[in-house]
Amino acid sequence: xxxxxxxxxxxxxxxxxxxxxxxxxxxxxxxxxxxxxxxxxxxxxxxxxxxxxxxxxxxxxxxxxxxxxxxxxxxxxxxxxxxxxxxxxxxxxxxxxxxxxxxxxxxxxxxxxxxxxxxxxxxxxxxxxxx
Numbered sequence: 663x664x665x666x667x668x669x670x671x672x673x674x675x676x677x678x679x680x681x682x683x684x685x686x687x688x689x690x691x692x693x694x695x696x697x698x699x700x701x702x703x704x705x706x707x708x709x710x711x712x713x714x715x716x717x718x719x720x721x722x723x724x725x726x727x728x729x730x731x732x733x734x735x736x737x738x739x740x741x742x743x744x745x746x747x748x749x750x751x752x753x754x755x756x757x758x759x760x761x762x763x764x765x766x767x768x769x770x771x772x773x774x775x776x777x778x779x780x781x782x783x784x785x786x787x788x789x790x791x792x793x
């Protein structure tokens with residue numbers, strides 16, 4: 663398995679673990695603190711969890727298309743989207759930090775571009791089984 667495949671599989675698994683830990687903390691230790699911002703926190707969790715699986719998918723695709731720059735770009739964009747979209751919503755809900763609120767849609771755009779890049783990588787890539 664190539665380095666990009668391993669990287670995105672590991673990042674996806676790590677992101678999934680972090681999202682489960684954050685979700686448990688929100689339901690148990692942070693429930694009162696999140697009373698007014700729970701919707702933001704839950705949205706951040708939802709998108710992080712979905713894109714953690716997406717990162718693992720990118721890793722599997724990267725194993726089959728090791729030279730596809732589109733697939734590598736998809737993984738990078740999913741990481742960026744998670745940090746910008748979910749990370750910003752976590753900051754807003756947990757710390758009340760709203761100065762970077764304009765970053766959230768940029769993260770959402772990164773998610774959209776990631777899925778488009780993955781589609782291009784799959785449709786234009788060649789793997790070792792192609793003749």
